[in-house]
Amino acid sequence: MSAIENRLADLGITLPEPPRPVASYLPAVQSGNLLMVSGQIPFQDGELLANGAVPSKVSIDLATAAARQCAINGLAVAKSALGGELERIRRVVRLGVFVQCDPGFDAQPAVANGASDFMVEVFGDAGRHARAAVGVNALPLDSAVEVEFVFEVE
Amino acid sequence: MSAIENRLADLGITLPEPPRPVASYLPAVQSGNLLMVSGQIPFQDGELLANGAVPSKVSIDLATAAARQCAINGLAVAKSALGGELERIRRVVRLGVFVQCDPGFDAQPAVANGASDFMVEVFGDAGRHARAAVGVNALPLDSAVEVEFVFEVE
Amino acid sequence: MSAIENRLADLGITLPEPPRPVASYLPAVQSGNLLMVSGQIPFQDGELLANGAVPSKVSIDLATAAARQCAINGLAVAKSALGGELERIRRVVRLGVFVQCDPGFDAQPAVANGASDFMVEVFGDAGRHARAAVGVNALPLDSAVEVEFVFEVE
Numbered sequence: 001m002s003a004i005e006n007r008l009a010d011l012g013i014t015l016p017e018p019p020r021p022v023a024s025y026l027p028a029v030q031s032g033n034l035l036m037v038s039g040q041i042p043f044q045d046g047e048l049l050a051n052g053a054v055p056s057k058v059s060i061d062l063a064t065a066a067a068r069q070c071a072i073n074g075l076a077v078a079k080s081a082l083g084g085e086l087e088r089i090r091r092v093v094r095l096g097v098f099v100q101c102d103p104g105f106d107a108q109p110a111v112a113n114g115a116s117d118f119m120v121e122v123f124g125d126a127g128r129h130a131r132a133a134v135g136v137n138a139l140p141l142d143s144a145v146e147v148e149f150v151f152e153v154e
Numbered sequence: 155m156s157a158i159e160n161r162l163a164d165l166g167i168t169l170p171e172p173p174r175p176v177a178s179y180l181p182a183v184q185s186g187n188l189l190m191v192s193g194q195i196p197f198q199d200g201e202l203l204a205n206g207a208v209p210s211k212v213s214i215d216l217a218t219a220a221a222r223q224c225a226i227n228g229l230a231v232a233k234s235a236l237g238g239e240l241e242r243i244r245r246v247v248r249l250g251v252f253v254q255c256d257p258g259f260d261a262q263p264a265v266a267n268g269a270s271d272f273m274v275e276v277f278g279d280a281g282r283h284a285r286a287a288v289g290v291n292a293l294p295l296d297s298a299v300e301v302e303f304v305f306e307v308e
Numbered sequence: 309m310s311a312i313e314n315r316l317a318d319l320g321i322t323l324p325e326p327p328r329p330v331a332s333y334l335p336a337v338q339s340g341n342l343l344m345v346s347g348q349i350p351f352q353d354g355e356l357l358a359n360g361a362v363p364s365k366v367s368i369d370l371a372t373a374a375a376r377q378c379a380i381n382g383l384a385v386a387k388s389a390l391g392g393e394l395e396r397i398r399r400v401v402r403l404g405v406f407v408q409c410d411p412g413f414d415a416q417p418a419v420a421n422g423a424s425d426f427m428v429e430v431f432g433d434a435g436r437h438a439r440a441a442v443g444v445n446a447l448p449l450d451s452a453v454e455v456e457f458v459f460e461v462e
Contacts, residue, residue: 023263024270025285031247031306032187033340039286053257093339098288099446103361106450109331116332131333132347132456134406135446138253138289142260148286152339177417178424179439185401185460186341193440207411252442292407292443296414302440 002087007122015076019043028081034093035151037077041143042069050144053137054101058144060110063099067114070147071095074115075122078151091126092119094150097133100143108133115147156241161276169230173197182235188247189305191231195297196223204298207291208255212298214264217253221268224301225249228269229276232305246273246283248304254297255289262287269301310395315430323384327351336389342401343459345385349451350377358452361445362409366452368418371407375422378455379403382423383430386459399434400427402458405441408451416441423455 008015018027019040028037042049042065050058050066058066075086082088097112099105112133119127139146162169172181173194182191196203196219204212204220212220229240236242251266253259266287273281283304293300316323326335327348336345350357350373358366358374366374383394390396405420407413420441427435447454 023267024274024282025249025266026282027284029245029247029282029284031245031304036248036284036304038284039288091337091339093337094344095333096286098286100289101446103445104450105446106448108446108448112333113331120332128332128334128337130335130337130344130346130456132404132406132454133448134347134444134454135408136288137257137291137445138255138259138262140260140262140287142258146286146288148284150339150344177421178428178436179403179420180436181438183399183401183436183438185399185458190402190438190458192438193442250440252440254443290442291411291445292409292413292416294414294416294441296412300440300442302438 004086004122011121013072015079016073018077018080027077033152035078035081035153037074037149039146039148040070040073041140041146042066043073044069048141048143051142052144054099054105054144056102060107063111063144064114066145067111067147068118070145071115071118074147074149082153088153090152090154092123092129093152094130096148098136098139098146100139101135105135108135111145158240158276165275167226169233170227172231172234181231187306189232189235189307191228191303193300193302194224194227195294195300196220197227198223202295202297205296206298208253208259208298210256214261217265217298218268220299221265221301222272224299225269225272228301228303236307242307244306244308245280246277247306248284250302251287252290252293252300254293259289262289312394312430319429321380323387324381326385326388335385341460343386343389343461345382345457347454347456348378348381349448349454350374351381352377356449356451359450360452362407362413362452364410368415371419371452372422374453375419375455376426378453379423379426382455382457390461396461398460398462400431400437401460402438404456406444406447406454408447409443413443416443419453
C-alpha cells in the first residue's frame with residue numbers, strides 16, 4: 001500500500017466507487033500535469049448527505065461534513081483517473097467550493113474547511129491548496145455543497 | 155477544410171463572429187497548452203437566446219439550447235484565438251456552467267448538457283471534459299446561462 | 309525597483325501585507341508556470357470595503373472599487389508567493405469574479421471591470437485576461453465581491 005493509502009486507512013476512510021459518467025462530461029480530465037476533477041456532490045452510499053440551503057435547511061456542521069464527503073468522492077475520482085495510483089498525486093492545487101445557502105449567509109469558509117481539512121489530513125502540506133468558496137442559491141440535485149478540484153499529478 | 159470544420163458543416167453550424175473585447179479582458183488567453191475562454195452568454199445574431207431565471211422565466215429546454223449556443227460561441231472564440239485553426243484543439247478540458255435559476259432548482263446538469271453534448275458532437279471523445287455546473291441568482295445582461303471553457307491546444 | 313513596482317508607485321498604490329493562511333488552504337499555489345491565487349475579498353486596512361448585495365445595499369460604484377481592492381490584494385498575495393519578485397509575473401491569465409447581488413442584477417461586468425482595469429493599469433497588455441463574472445446570493449463575511457486569479461509566472 002502507498003503512503004497515501006495507509007493514511008486513508010489510518011483515517012478509517014474507504015474510498016467509494018467513483019461515479020460513472022452519466023452525460024457527455026467525465027469525472028476527471030488530465031492535461032499536462034494538471035488533473036481537473038468535475039464538481040462533486042456529497043453522495044454517501046448512494047444518497048446525498050445534505051440537501052437544501054445553509055443554514056435554514058442544513059446546519060453549518062452538516063454542510064461541513066458534506067464538504068468533507070465531496071472531498072472523499074473527489075479523491076476517489078482522482079484515484080480512478082490515475083489507474084488506482086494515488087501516489088501519482090504530487091499536490092492539491094485548487095478547490096472550488098459552492099455552498100447552497102440563504103441570502104446573507106457568510107460562513108462559506110467554515111463549510112469549505114470540511115473539504116480543505118480532509119486534503120491536509122490525507123496529504124499533509126502537499127494537501128494545502130488555493131481555494132475559492134462562494135455561496136449560491138441552487139445546486140444540482142438540491143445538494144447543499146459542490147466541490148471541484150485541481151490536482152498536480154505525475 | 156479540417157475534420158472539425160467538416161463536422162461543424164455536417165451539424166449545420168456556422169461559427170459566428172467572436173465577440174470583440176469590450177473591456178480590459180480578452181475573449182481568450184493561452185498559457186502553455188491551455189486556452190482559457192472567457193465566460194460566454196448565448197448571443198445569437200446579436201440577441202440573447204434566453205433571459206431570466208430557470209424555470210420561472212426560462213424553460214429547461216430553452217436554457218439547454220442557450221447552453222449549446224454558449225458552447226458554439228466559445229468555440230468561435232477559440233477558433234479566433236487559434237488563428238482560425240480549429241485543428242489545433244487537442245481536447246476540451248473543462249467547462250464551468252452557471253445557470254441563472256430560482257432557489258431550489260436542481261436540474262443544472264440537464265441544462266449544462268446543452269454545452270457538453272455540443273462539444274462531444276463536434277470533437278467526439280476529445281470533446282469529453284471535466285465540468286462544474288451550479289445555479290446562481292443573477293448573470294450578466296440577465297442571461298439565463300453562462301459557460302466558460304478550458305481547451306488543450308497545440 | 310522593477311518596472312511593475314515603479315508602475316504601482318506611479319499609481320500611488322502600496323501593496324498591503326498579504327493575508328495569512330487562516331485555514332487548511334493557502335493564499336496561492338504554483339503548479340508549473342501557473343500561479344493560482346485564492347479568492348480575495350476587499351479588505352483595506354483590516355476592514356471590508358463593501359458588505360451586502362449590489363445594488364440594494366452596495367452601489368455599483370462602490371462594488372467596482374471593491375473589485376479593484378480585491379485585485380490589489382490578489383497582487384499582494386502573488387508578490388508574496390513569488391518571493392517578492394513581481395517581475396516573475398509574465399501575464400494575467402484568468403480572473404473569476406463573484407458579485408453578491410440581488411436577483412435580476414445584470415451589471416456584473418461593470419463591477420468586474422474594477423479588477424480587470426487594475427490589472428491592465430499595472431501590467432499593460434500582459435494584464436489582459438480571460439474572465440468569468442457571475443452573480444451570487446452570498447459571499448464570505450458578507451463581502452460584496454470576491455475575485456480569484458490565475459497568473460502565468462516564471
